[in-house]
Amino acid sequence: MKPPCVIIVKHILPALRVLVVKELIKKYNMRKVDASAKMELTPAAITQYLEGKRGTTFIHEMLQSEEIMRRVSKLAETLVRKSVSMESVIEQLCGICETIRSEELVCKLHQKELPALKECKCTICERSA
Numbered sequence: 001m002k003p004p005c006v007i008i009v010k011h012i013l014p015a016l017r018v019l020v021v022k023e024l025i026k027k028y029n030m031r032k033v034d035a036s037a038k039m040e041l042t043p044a045a046i047t048q049y050l051e052g053k054r055g056t057t058f059i060h061e062m063l064q065s066e067e068i069m070r071r072v073s074k075l076a077e078t079l080v081r082k083s084v085s086m087e088s089v090i091e092q093l094c095g096i097c098e099t100i101r102s103e104e105l106v107c108k109l110h111q112k113e114l115p116a117l118k119e120c121k122c123t124i125c126e127r128s129a
Contacts, residue, residue, distance in 0.1 A: 002114045004106050008097055011109055014055030015062055016072065016096060017041070021049050023076035030080070038079045061105050068103070071096045 020039065024030040032050070036043045048054040062068050075092045078084055100106055 002110070004101060004110055007106050007109045007113065008100075011057045012062075012097070012100055012106065014049070015058035016055075016093070017045075018049045018055040018059055019062060019069075019072045020076050020079070021046055023073060024079060025050070027073075027076065028080050058105075058109070062100070065099070065103055065105070067099050068096060071099060 017039065021035055024035040024038065025032065030038070032046045033043050036046045039046070045054070062072070071092065075089070075096065078088060078092060
């Protein structure tokens with residue numbers, strides 16, 4: 001059993017982290033250690049995201065969507081604030097995931113990992129977005 005959430009955790013969340021980290025560091029001049037604290041990741045993880053050792057599988061697809069990139073920028077902007085509720089961050093992450101699913105960007109990866117979906121013409125992401 002591999003629901004779309006497995007694909008999200010394995011491929012999309014790491015790519016999302018890469019995009020957010022890059023925005024925090026480049027646009028907001030945040031230090032790696034501060035970005036790691038804001039994102040609740042280790043500084044080593046931030047370095048791996050920046051060096052392309054993690055999260056590279058799905059970046060190209062995400063960069064192609066204006067809506068996803070708009071939401072990524074909004075999430076980075078939220079994280080820069082001094083006081084931010086974790087509920088707001090999670091809500092935004094889930095919103096990005098919904099957008100990715102509604103744009104059917106998960107489908108190819110999902111079908112690759114679960115080939116039986118090709119045969120049944122899966123519409124799970126369309127229904128849940």
